[in-house]
Amino acid sequence: MVTEVTRSTNTNPTDKQQQKIPVTIITGFLGSGKTTLVNHILHEQHGRKIAVIVNEFGEIGIDGQITIADDDEQIVEFNNGCLCCTVRGDLVRTLEELTKRSDLDAVLIETTGLADPAPVASTFIVAEEIKSKFSLDAFVTVVDARNLQQNLKDSHEAQEQIAFADIILINKTDLVTPEDIARIQQQLRELNPIAKVYHTEYSSIDLSLILDTKAFELEAKLEIDPSFLEDLAHEHDASIGSFAVTSDRPIDLNKFMLWMNDLAQSKGEDLYRTKGLFYAQGFPERVLFQSVRMLTSMRRDRLWQKDEPKLTQLVAIGRNLDREEFVKGFEKCVA
Structure with missing residues (x-):
């Protein structure tokens, strides 16, 4: 942008x-x-x-x-x-x-x-x-x-x-x-x-x-x-990719963090980066989540604007990630 x-x-x-x-x-x-x-x-x-x-x-x-x-x-x-x-x-x-x-x-x-x-x-x-x-x-x-x-x-x-x-x-x-x-x-x-x-x-x-x-x-x-x-063409490692998941329903952050911690333990070396803005249950603000391999952080962002649709948008970047498995795990975090 x-x-x-x-x-x-x-x-x-x-x-x-x-x-x-x-x-x-x-x-x-x-x-x-x-x-x-x-x-x-x-x-x-x-x-x-x-x-x-x-x-x-x-x-x-x-x-x-x-x-x-x-x-x-x-x-x-x-x-x-x-x-x-x-x-x-x-x-x-x-x-x-x-x-x-x-x-x-x-x-x-x-x-x-x-x-x-x-x-x-x-x-x-x-x-x-x-x-x-x-x-x-x-x-x-x-x-x-x-x-x-x-x-x-x-x-x-x-x-x-x-x-x-x-x-x-x-x-x-x-x-x-x-x-x-x-x-x-x-x-x-x-x-x-x-x-x-x-x-x-x-x-x-x-x-x-x-x-x-x-x-x-x-x-x-x-x-x-x-x-x-x-001016040679540049090629990325085909095993490295990214995908995004979204939800217009509030997310239970306790469930999400438990799931993310388990995911980091099992796939921490392959899950390079996750980042997202959350429509979180019980929070008037957007919640910013970020992780780099095994390290995670979460903080309150700005208040949702009146005419702004409340959405959770989460991006995952890594090697040989299973999108279907990731989406199923995320859906279990919906409040």
């Missing part, structure tokens, strides 16, 4: 017409904290007007619904496809539309957790209609400190995201020991010896460290992947 976030700015309009619009691309494996970082950026008073493009792998966009934005927003859905392959044409068309705006200061792109960063970068280098108006500022990769080892084992994309990064955020450092962080730092240096590395909790960081850094260097990326400008 694209969300245009209105902020005040003192930039001279004439200067803007002569400058390319900087683009920061946020990558990272499923559940690493990318959307949290986007919300952190939008929450800060940075004095910029930023367009945010959010791409989700699942059928339903949950992250887009919880991204902070001002009231005057334009939304374009980039769901059930990946910017590195099936929806790259949508990205080009959206960026072309953004070039019509004279007041835009920057673009922020959050890729799916399964995106290969190289094809996304090549869009800005190869596409003539894009490279004349936009400049890649930096690839910021968010790393889940708690699940890094398993993510690297399971996913080639997780390795590529780190290797391709200009800036790496070791996130969720509050969930691991200092010794773990030291080992993670060493492993990241083996995959990427030149990226700047910062430690974060809840993806909170000084924006000057990740925005307007001019950290992207084409020559360095070609050393990592000499073929990335060849």
